Amino acid sequence: DAGVIQSPRHEVTEMGQEVTLRCKPISGHDYLFWYRQTMMRGLELLIYFNNNVPIDDSGMPEDRFSAKMPNASFSTLKIQPSEPRDSAVYFCASSVALRAVSSEQYFGPGTRLTVT
Amino acid sequence: KNEVEQSPQNLTAQEGEFITINCSYSVGISALHWLQQHPGGGIVSLFMLSSGKKKHGRLIATINIQEKHSSLHITASHPRDSAVYICAVRSNGGATNKLIFGTGTLLAVQP
Numbered sequence: 001d002a003g004v005i006q007s008p009r010h011e012v013t014e015m016g017q018e019v020t021l022r023c024k025p026i027s028g029h030d031y032l033f034w035y036r037q038t039m040m041r042g043l044e045l046l047i048y049f050n051n052n053v054p055i056d057d058s059g060m061p062e063d064r065f066s067a068k069m070p071n072a073s074f075s076t077l078k079i080q081p082s083e084p085r086d087s088a089v090y091f092c093a094s095s096v097a098l099r100a101v102s103s104e105q106y107f108g109p110g111t112r113l114t115v116t
Numbered sequence: 117k118n119e120v121e122q123s124p125q126n127l128t129a130q131e132g133e134f135i136t137i138n139c140s141y142s143v144g145i146s147a148l149h150w151l152q153q154h155p156g157g158g159i160v161s162l163f164m165l166s167s168g169k170k171k172h173g174r175l176i177a178t179i180n181i182q183e184k185h186s187s188l189h190i191t192a193s194h195p196r197d198s199a200v201y202i203c204a205v206r207s208n209g210g211a212t213n214k215l216i217f218g219t220g221t222l223l224a225v226q227p
Contacts, residue, residue: 033214033215042202042217042218042219042220043202043204043217044217045214045215045216048214056214089157091159093159104149104161104164105149105161105215106161107151107158107159107160107161109157109158110157110158110159112157
Protein backbone atom coordinates (compact mmCIF):
# COMPACT_ATOMS: atom_id res chain seq x y z
CA ASP A 1 0.00 0.00 0.00
CA ALA A 2 1.24 3.52 -0.76
CA GLY A 3 0.32 4.78 2.67
CA VAL A 4 -1.73 7.88 3.36
CA ILE A 5 -1.57 10.24 0.41
CA GLN A 6 -1.99 13.99 0.74
CA SER A 7 -2.10 16.71 -1.88
CA PRO A 8 -0.82 19.22 -2.49
CA ARG A 9 2.43 18.92 -0.54
CA HIS A 10 2.89 22.67 -0.53
CA GLU A 11 0.35 25.43 -1.00
CA VAL A 12 0.96 29.14 -1.05
CA THR A 13 -2.08 31.36 -1.30
CA GLU A 14 -3.17 34.89 -0.61
CA MET A 15 -5.33 35.92 2.27
CA GLY A 16 -8.99 35.56 1.46
CA GLN A 17 -8.59 32.75 -1.04
CA GLU A 18 -10.20 29.33 -0.66
CA VAL A 19 -7.84 26.45 0.07
CA THR A 20 -8.69 22.77 -0.34
CA LEU A 21 -6.47 20.06 1.07
CA ARG A 22 -6.95 16.45 0.02
CA CYS A 23 -6.33 13.10 1.65
CA LYS A 24 -6.55 9.48 0.57
CA PRO A 25 -6.40 7.11 3.57
CA ILE A 26 -4.93 3.63 3.57
CA SER A 27 -7.35 1.19 2.00
CA GLY A 28 -9.36 -0.65 4.64
CA HIS A 29 -8.85 1.93 7.36
CA ASP A 30 -12.13 3.15 8.78
CA TYR A 31 -10.87 6.15 10.77
CA LEU A 32 -9.53 9.33 9.22
CA PHE A 33 -8.03 12.24 11.13
CA TRP A 34 -7.07 15.78 10.19
CA TYR A 35 -4.36 17.45 12.29
CA ARG A 36 -2.71 20.85 12.23
CA GLN A 37 0.84 21.49 13.38
CA THR A 38 2.25 24.92 14.22
CA MET A 39 5.32 26.02 16.10
CA MET A 40 3.22 27.68 18.76
CA ARG A 41 0.67 24.94 19.43
CA GLY A 42 2.29 21.74 18.19
CA LEU A 43 0.01 19.03 16.82
CA GLU A 44 -3.72 19.51 17.24
CA LEU A 45 -6.59 17.31 16.19
CA LEU A 46 -9.05 19.22 14.01
CA ILE A 47 -11.63 16.56 13.16
CA TYR A 48 -11.96 12.84 12.72
CA PHE A 49 -14.26 10.54 10.79
CA ASN A 50 -15.37 6.97 11.35
CA ASN A 51 -16.79 5.17 8.33
CA ASN A 52 -17.04 8.53 6.51
CA VAL A 53 -19.09 10.13 9.30
CA PRO A 54 -17.64 13.07 11.27
CA ILE A 55 -17.38 12.00 14.92
CA ASP A 56 -15.61 14.86 16.65
CA ASP A 57 -15.07 18.27 15.09
CA SER A 58 -14.44 20.12 18.33
CA GLY A 59 -10.92 20.98 17.19
CA MET A 60 -12.04 22.85 14.08
CA PRO A 61 -10.97 26.41 14.86
CA GLU A 62 -13.91 28.27 13.35
CA ASP A 63 -16.56 28.25 10.66
CA ARG A 64 -14.00 29.04 7.99
CA PHE A 65 -12.86 25.42 8.28
CA SER A 66 -14.90 22.54 6.92
CA ALA A 67 -14.12 18.89 6.24
CA LYS A 68 -15.88 16.24 4.22
CA MET A 69 -15.46 12.57 3.54
CA PRO A 70 -17.71 11.67 0.61
CA ASN A 71 -16.40 8.09 0.46
CA ALA A 72 -14.00 5.72 2.20
CA SER A 73 -11.06 6.69 0.01
CA PHE A 74 -11.17 10.47 -0.02
CA SER A 75 -11.44 13.41 2.35
CA THR A 76 -11.05 17.16 1.99
CA LEU A 77 -10.28 19.96 4.41
CA LYS A 78 -11.37 23.34 3.16
CA ILE A 79 -10.52 26.81 4.47
CA GLN A 80 -12.62 29.65 3.18
CA PRO A 81 -11.57 32.43 3.43
CA SER A 82 -7.97 31.71 4.39
CA GLU A 83 -6.03 33.93 6.78
CA PRO A 84 -2.29 34.23 7.52
CA ARG A 85 -2.79 32.57 10.92
CA ASP A 86 -3.92 29.42 9.11
CA SER A 87 -0.35 28.91 7.92
CA ALA A 88 0.70 25.51 9.25
CA VAL A 89 1.38 21.94 8.24
CA TYR A 90 -1.82 19.94 7.91
CA PHE A 91 -1.55 16.19 8.41
CA CYS A 92 -4.03 13.51 7.54
CA ALA A 93 -3.86 10.14 9.29
CA SER A 94 -5.85 6.92 9.16
CA SER A 95 -6.30 3.89 11.36
CA VAL A 96 -8.41 0.78 11.81
CA ALA A 97 -10.93 -0.10 14.51
CA LEU A 98 -11.14 1.90 17.71
CA ARG A 99 -10.16 -0.69 20.27
CA ALA A 100 -8.18 -3.07 18.11
CA VAL A 101 -4.69 -3.74 19.40
CA SER A 102 -3.24 -2.60 16.14
CA SER A 103 -5.04 0.75 16.00
CA GLU A 104 -1.97 2.81 15.36
CA GLN A 105 -2.41 5.92 13.28
CA TYR A 106 -0.57 6.20 9.99
CA PHE A 107 0.28 9.73 8.97
CA GLY A 108 0.47 11.26 5.54
CA PRO A 109 3.42 13.45 4.53
CA GLY A 110 1.50 16.63 5.32
CA THR A 111 0.56 19.74 3.37
CA ARG A 112 2.55 22.86 4.19
CA LEU A 113 0.17 25.80 3.83
CA THR A 114 1.40 29.38 3.65
CA VAL A 115 -1.15 32.18 3.56
CA THR A 116 0.33 35.57 2.70
CA LYS B 117 -1.38 22.92 32.49
CA ASN B 118 -1.14 20.65 29.45
CA GLU B 119 -2.70 17.23 29.74
CA VAL B 120 0.46 15.69 28.27
CA GLU B 121 3.86 16.97 29.37
CA GLN B 122 7.19 15.94 27.92
CA SER B 123 10.70 16.45 29.21
CA PRO B 124 13.16 17.57 28.26
CA GLN B 125 12.01 19.93 25.51
CA ASN B 126 15.44 19.88 23.92
CA LEU B 127 18.18 17.29 24.23
CA THR B 128 21.65 17.15 22.74
CA ALA B 129 23.62 13.93 23.02
CA GLN B 130 26.84 12.48 21.74
CA GLU B 131 26.73 9.48 19.46
CA GLY B 132 26.57 6.28 21.47
CA GLU B 133 24.89 7.77 24.53
CA PHE B 134 21.83 6.28 26.19
CA ILE B 135 18.89 8.65 25.86
CA THR B 136 15.69 8.92 27.87
CA ILE B 137 12.68 11.06 27.03
CA ASN B 138 9.86 11.31 29.55
CA CYS B 139 6.12 11.78 29.19
CA SER B 140 3.61 12.44 31.96
CA TYR B 141 -0.12 12.75 31.49
CA SER B 142 -3.04 13.74 33.65
CA VAL B 143 -6.01 12.03 31.98
CA GLY B 144 -7.24 8.47 31.94
CA ILE B 145 -5.97 6.74 28.86
CA SER B 146 -6.54 3.61 26.82
CA ALA B 147 -3.21 3.82 25.01
CA LEU B 148 -0.08 5.92 24.68
CA HIS B 149 1.79 6.55 21.45
CA TRP B 150 5.35 7.57 20.75
CA LEU B 151 5.83 9.27 17.41
CA GLN B 152 8.94 10.38 15.57
CA GLN B 153 9.08 13.40 13.30
CA HIS B 154 12.16 13.89 11.17
CA PRO B 155 13.39 17.27 9.92
CA GLY B 156 11.62 16.65 6.62
CA GLY B 157 8.35 16.68 8.53
CA GLY B 158 7.06 13.13 8.15
CA ILE B 159 5.54 11.54 11.24
CA VAL B 160 6.10 7.88 12.01
CA SER B 161 4.48 5.89 14.78
CA LEU B 162 7.16 4.18 16.87
CA PHE B 163 5.13 2.52 19.60
CA MET B 164 1.61 2.17 20.87
CA LEU B 165 1.37 0.73 24.36
CA SER B 166 -1.13 0.39 27.15
CA SER B 167 1.00 -1.45 29.70
CA GLY B 168 4.50 -2.70 30.39
CA LYS B 169 7.27 -2.36 27.90
CA LYS B 170 7.93 -2.67 24.18
CA LYS B 171 11.22 -2.91 22.31
CA HIS B 172 12.05 -2.35 18.68
CA GLY B 173 15.68 -2.40 17.73
CA ARG B 174 17.49 0.23 19.80
CA LEU B 175 14.24 1.79 20.99
CA ILE B 176 12.46 0.83 24.19
CA ALA B 177 9.20 2.28 25.47
CA THR B 178 7.82 1.75 28.95
CA ILE B 179 4.63 2.87 30.64
CA ASN B 180 3.51 2.97 34.26
CA ILE B 181 -0.25 3.36 34.29
CA GLN B 182 -0.48 3.97 38.04
CA GLU B 183 2.05 6.80 37.87
CA LYS B 184 0.72 8.10 34.52
CA HIS B 185 4.20 8.16 33.11
CA SER B 186 5.99 6.77 30.08
CA SER B 187 9.58 6.81 28.94
CA LEU B 188 11.21 6.36 25.56
CA HIS B 189 14.78 5.10 25.64
CA ILE B 190 17.28 5.04 22.80
CA THR B 191 20.33 2.86 23.28
CA ALA B 192 23.60 3.48 21.40
CA SER B 193 22.23 6.70 19.91
CA HIS B 194 23.18 7.67 16.37
CA PRO B 195 22.96 10.96 14.45
CA ARG B 196 20.14 9.50 12.37
CA ASP B 197 18.07 9.37 15.59
CA SER B 198 17.97 13.18 15.49
CA ALA B 199 14.30 14.10 15.29
CA VAL B 200 11.39 15.38 17.32
CA TYR B 201 9.85 12.70 19.53
CA ILE B 202 6.21 13.22 20.38
CA CYS B 203 4.20 11.53 23.09
CA ALA B 204 0.45 11.26 22.54
CA VAL B 205 -2.29 9.67 24.62
CA ARG B 206 -5.63 8.28 23.60
CA SER B 207 -8.15 9.36 26.17
CA ASN B 208 -10.50 6.69 27.53
CA GLY B 209 -13.23 9.22 28.17
CA GLY B 210 -16.12 8.21 25.97
CA ALA B 211 -16.08 6.50 22.58
CA THR B 212 -13.26 8.49 21.15
CA ASN B 213 -10.15 7.75 19.22
CA LYS B 214 -8.69 11.22 19.52
CA LEU B 215 -5.08 11.74 20.48
CA ILE B 216 -3.82 14.41 22.85
CA PHE B 217 -0.27 15.40 22.02
CA GLY B 218 2.70 16.54 24.02
CA THR B 219 4.76 19.40 22.67
CA GLY B 220 7.59 17.14 21.60
CA THR B 221 11.25 16.66 22.48
CA LEU B 222 13.82 17.86 19.97
CA LEU B 223 16.74 15.43 19.99
CA ALA B 224 20.06 16.18 18.33
CA VAL B 225 22.67 13.43 18.33
CA GLN B 226 26.11 14.70 17.45
CA PRO B 227 28.76 12.48 15.86
